[in-house]
Amino acid sequence: MPQNEYIERWTKQHGKRLDHDERVRKRQARESHKQSHNAQNLTGLRAKLYQQKRHKEKIQMKKRIKEQEEKNVKSSAPDEPSKTPLPQYLLDRSQATNAKALSSAIKDKRNEKAAKFAVPLPKVKGISEEEMFKVVNTGKKTHQKSWKRMITKPTFVGSDFTRRPVKYERFIRPMGLRYKKANVTHPELGVTVQLPILSVKKNPQNPLYTQLGVLTKGTIMEVNVSELGLVTTSGKVVWGKWAQVTNVPENDGCVNAVLLV
Amino acid sequence: MATLLPPPSKRQRVAQADKAREQQEIDRIPSDLGSVRVQFFDQATGNPTGPAVSVPVADANTKNLETLLNTLQGNDDDDRVPYRFTHQSDKEGQTIDILADLYHSLLQPGIKTTEDTVSLYYTPQAVFRVKAVSRCAASIAGHGEAILATSFSPVSSSTMVSGSGDSTARVWDCDTGTPLHTLKGHTSWVLAVAYSPNGAMIATGSMDNSVRLWDAKKGQALGGPLKGHAKWITSLAWEPYHIQEPGHPRLASASKDSTVRVWDVVSKRIDTVLTGHKGSVTCVRWGGTGLIYTASHDKTIKIWNPKDGTLVQTLSAHAHRVNHLALSTDFALRTAYHDHTGKVPTDDKAKVAAARKRFEQAATVNGTIVERLVSASDDFTMYLWEPSSSNKPVARLLGHQKEVNYVTFSPDMAYIASAGFDNHVKIWNGRDGKFITTLRGHVGAVYQCCFSADSRMLVSSSKDTTLKVWDVRTGKLAMDLPGHKDEVFAVDWSPDGQKVGSGGKDKAIRIWRN
Numbered sequence: 001m002p003q004n005e006y007i008e009r010w011t012k013q014h015g016k017r018l019d020h021d022e023r024v025r026k027r028q029a030r031e032s033h034k035q036s037h038n039a040q041n042l043t044g045l046r047a048k049l050y051q052q053k054r055h056k057e058k059i060q061m062k063k064r065i066k067e068q069e070e071k072n073v074k075s076s077a078p079d080e081p082s083k084t085p086l087p088q089y090l091l092d093r094s095q096a097t098n099a100k101a102l103s104s105a106i107k108d109k110r111n112e113k114a115a116k117f118a119v120p121l122p123k124v125k126g127i128s129e130e131e132m133f134k135v136v137n138t139g140k141k142t143h144q145k146s147w148k149r150m151i152t153k154p155t156f157v158g159s160d161f162t163r164r165p166v167k168y169e170r171f172i173r174p175m176g177l178r179y180k181k182a183n184v185t186h187p188e189l190g191v192t193v194q195l196p197i198l199s200v201k202k203n204p205q206n207p208l209y210t211q212l213g214v215l216t217k218g219t220i221m222e223v224n225v226s227e228l229g230l231v232t233t234s235g236k237v238v239w240g241k242w243a244q245v246t247n248v249p250e251n252d253g254c255v256n257a258v259l260l261v
Numbered sequence: 262m263a264t265l266l267p268p269p270s271k272r273q274r275v276a277q278a279d280k281a282r283e284q285q286e287i288d289r290i291p292s293d294l295g296s297v298r299v300q301f302f303d304q305a306t307g308n309p310t311g312p313a314v315s316v317p318v319a320d321a322n323t324k325n326l327e328t329l330l331n332t333l334q335g336n337d338d339d340d341r342v343p344y345r346f347t348h349q350s351d352k353e354g355q356t357i358d359i360l361a362d363l364y365h366s367l368l369q370p371g372i373k374t375t376e377d378t379v380s381l382y383y384t385p386q387a388v389f390r391v392k393a394v395s396r397c398a399a400s401i402a403g404h405g406e407a408i409l410a411t412s413f414s415p416v417s418s419s420t421m422v423s424g425s426g427d428s429t430a431r432v433w434d435c436d437t438g439t440p441l442h443t444l445k446g447h448t449s450w451v452l453a454v455a456y457s458p459n460g461a462m463i464a465t466g467s468m469d470n471s472v473r474l475w476d477a478k479k480g481q482a483l484g485g486p487l488k489g490h491a492k493w494i495t496s497l498a499w500e501p502y503h504i505q506e507p508g509h510p511r512l513a514s515a516s517k518d519s520t521v522r523v524w525d526v527v528s529k530r531i532d533t534v535l536t537g538h539k540g541s542v543t544c545v546r547w548g549g550t551g552l553i554y555t556a557s558h559d560k561t562i563k564i565w566n567p568k569d570g571t572l573v574q575t576l577s578a579h580a581h582r583v584n585h586l587a588l589s590t591d592f593a594l595r596t597a598y599h600d601h602t603g604k605v606p607t608d609d610k611a612k613v614a615a616a617r618k619r620f621e622q623a624a625t626v627n628g629t630i631v632e633r634l635v636s637a638s639d640d641f642t643m644y645l646w647e648p649s650s651s652n653k654p655v656a657r658l659l660g661h662q663k664e665v666n667y668v669t670f671s672p673d674m675a676y677i678a679s680a681g682f683d684n685h686v687k688i689w690n691g692r693d694g695k696f697i698t699t700l701r702g703h704v705g706a707v708y709q710c711c712f713s714a715d716s717r718m719l720v721s722s723s724k725d726t727t728l729k730v731w732d733v734r735t736g737k738l739a740m741d742l743p744g745h746k747d748e749v750f751a752v753d754w755s756p757d758g759q760k761v762g763s764g765g766k767d768k769a770i771r772i773w774r775n
Contacts (some may be wrong), residue, residue, distance in 0.1 A: 086407075086409070087452065087750045087751065089498065089585070091452075091539065118403070235726055
């Protein structure tokens with residue numbers, strides 16, 4: 001169990017409060033009133049942050065409404081058959097072609113036998129240990145020997161990780177800098193999908209960083225592509241694929257990556 | 262350091278010993294049951310063969326029954342025929358296959374006792390045996406786009422034709438794995454290909470709304486396009502060889518424009534237009550009794566008389582579009598006078614007679630000619646029909662969890678195989694439509710499947726890029742054939758059982774053999 005999911009654990013063990021649904025309903029019913037109150041009464045930085053958040057929410061809302069409207073409109077033009085040849089029995093069926101396009105592009109690429117080990121970012125700027133680690137000086141003994149380090153870069157931590165006791169924990173990976181998902185772009189199609197990270201395969205800076213799961217620019221990680229529906233030549237569903245981080249995650253607050261095909 | 266497992270506890274040891282003891286008991290036939298009287302009946306005619314014979318129950322397995330029946334019929338050692346035995350129980354008219362022996366199929370379930378006379382209906386099985394294909398003999402590039410349809414020549418397994426999205430059809434020499442001819446002429450995707458029953462002509466139907474005819478030997482076009490359809494061609498069917506007017510074969514083409522046109526191949530004119538469907542016609546079949554069966558998106562199956570273009574019957578039971586049709590005599594009609602011996606009659610009269618004999622052999626059940634029909638639909642079900650006796654379905658075949666795309670009868674008509682988008686192939690009893698087994702293994706939608714000529718194997722092609730060969734009787738995977746780099750759209754097993762040809766999105770034709 002991940003360390004921070006104690007509420008879920010409690011719910012699993014003991015169930016929900018008897019009036020849980022009622023409380024949720026009331027909270028939701030009250031939500032718009034609360035929003036209105038905040039919008040009118042907050043001041044200063046809080047107001048600014050609140051407006052930013054609200055702005056983003058509204059954009060999403062409008063997008064969804066638009067999508068819904070488009071779905072309801074019946075197109076008058078006859079739907080043209082697709083550009084890729086299809087057998088007779090697949091012709092009049094609407095299909096989710098997105099992931100398929102991905103998979104065939106990947107296979108085409110494999111056919112070309114393009115340099116297998118070439119990665120999009122071959123070289124990265126080195127990061128010194130001083131920049132990567134902050135020495136933790138809390139407590140008398142720790143201060144005297146200065147053996148404890150805090151990692152100052154974003155990291156990926158597996159979901160089954162539990163922290164060591166304070167006395168033995170040499171490297172601290174802050175919760176706020178942990179990432180579980182990456183925005184992965186398919187290089188040829190320019191399709192970007194948010195995918196769960198499975199593991200960090202290689203950090204070019206230092207093998208130790210690979211072990212610690214540090215995400216810096218140029219890091220190779222494994223992402224879960226099962227929802228794209230790719231299959232291998234032997235007919236098994238492809239689960240993990242490698243991707244390389246293309247941005248500096250600490251600057252952007254997100255992990256962007258490009259799929260290695 | 263390796264972890265040492267603790268020794269098993271007493272409970273575990275006892276359980277293990279119990280299991281070992283249980284496993285030793287084999288299903289064996291008790292030897293003290295004496296004998297049972299068996300009367301054989303011919304499934305095709307319904308007539309009894311020989312007198313009732315007394316058989317010791319302990320020895321009454323299919324192998325011994327087969328030997329007994331061969332002896333009763335006076336067959337020599339070198340022309341012994343393998344048989345399949347079924348028992349038709351008196352109540353409910355249900356049929357039971359004798360799988361291994363009489364004891365386990367009839368006596369143990371209490372259907373019959375040793376006091377009764379057991380009536381066994383026998384059907385001859387193929388005297389030849391097709392080996393499961395196991396390797397890719399050739400992967401032939403040539404097509405510039407995805408391959409949409411393949412078909413082997415009825416004559417032999419050495420030529421195959423494939424239609425592709427690059428608007429050509431190609432004829433392949435499967436023995437050497439080389440291209441023979443490129444059939445150029447269409448201006449859009451070739452969606453359907455069909456060899457004529459005598460193997461001399463190839464018909465192709467295309468997205469450009471036309472049908473074209475080709476000389477199979479020389480690879481040349483026979484005249485121009487057959488124009489008339491307003492939308493693309495979905496399916497083609499040749500007139501069965503034994504009802505063709507000599508020298509005047511005909512061809513039926515189904516189209517998206519909801520008509521079926523019957524063409525005179527020699528004069529290149531439309532013979533009749535069968536109109537009546539309200540939606541795209543997905544599949545057309547020309548039966549051996551001279552009727553045309555069509556399936557359509559408008560949920561109906563219609564039966565036509567091509568002589569005057571009249572509608573004979575409308576079969577409506579499906580709740581969604583009908584995707585595919587199969588006739589019980591499909592295999593016999595497709596191969597006409599080409600049988601497993603490879604001997605071809607010399608003159609035309611003998612050919613027609615041989616084709617008619619093969620059709621009648623295939624279609625005769627209890628002395629009458631019966632053509633059964635099975636239809637697959639988007640409503641996840643299939644129906645088994647016997648149009649000659651009723652316009653009500655014989656059985657509704659339930660079990661698929663998604664659209665059923667393809668359905669086919671085995672050449673001996675004992676089984677029906679259906680391929681669905683739910684990743685499964687299902688096997689059904691060809692007589693009454695009872696469910697037999699599910700073939701699980703594909704991880705993507707199954708597009709097509711094809712029986713081997715001896716009905717003992719089935720090959721299926723799937724979206725998951727593999728072909729899989731199944732043993733029909735046991736329902737187990739006989740062979741997994743990976744190799745295609747993308748979806749496999751079309752697969753065909755040659756009528757003589759030597760080769761399997763497949764093509765798909767990766768643009769390469771693959772020939773598989775044992």
